[in-house]
Amino acid sequence: MKSVVYFGDMKLKASYEQLKDSRVEDNILYKWISRAIIDLEENAFCGVQIPKKLMPKIYIDKYNIDNLWKYDLPRGWRLLYSIANSEVRIISIILEWMDHKDYERRFNY
Numbered sequence: 001m002k003s004v005v006y007f008g009d010m011k012l013k014a015s016y017e018q019l020k021d022s023r024v025e026d027n028i029l030y031k032w033i034s035r036a037i038i039d040l041e042e043n044a045f046c047g048v049q050i051p052k053k054l055m056p057k058i059y060i061d062k063y064n065i066d067n068l069w070k071y072d073l074p075r076g077w078r079l080l081y082s083i084a085n086s087e088v089r090i091i092s093i094i095l096e097w098m099d100h101k102d103y104e105r106r107f108n109y
Contacts, residue, residue: 002089003041004089004091004092005037005040005041006092006093008094029073044090047072047081048070048072049069050080052066058106059080063082068081069082076099076103078098079094079097081094
């Protein structure tokens, strides 16, 4: 199901845009996230849904979401997003990306 992709806030979008013109490692991350955005535009449900009982409270409090999805990026990086439904279209909202180590800390694995 196609969706429109937004960032959870302007600071996150600015961080994404800064990756493009940064050092090589950051530019590679920019390309991975850009690919994820294309995939989410084509299919909002292409990630893996995180069970509600495992959703970190920080996302519920900060974004007032009721669902959380994980998109696996290369080298253990994760992109976390939520899906919202407006009357006309599906919206994917990017909340955060992080490496595997930070992901494990956030979810208390």
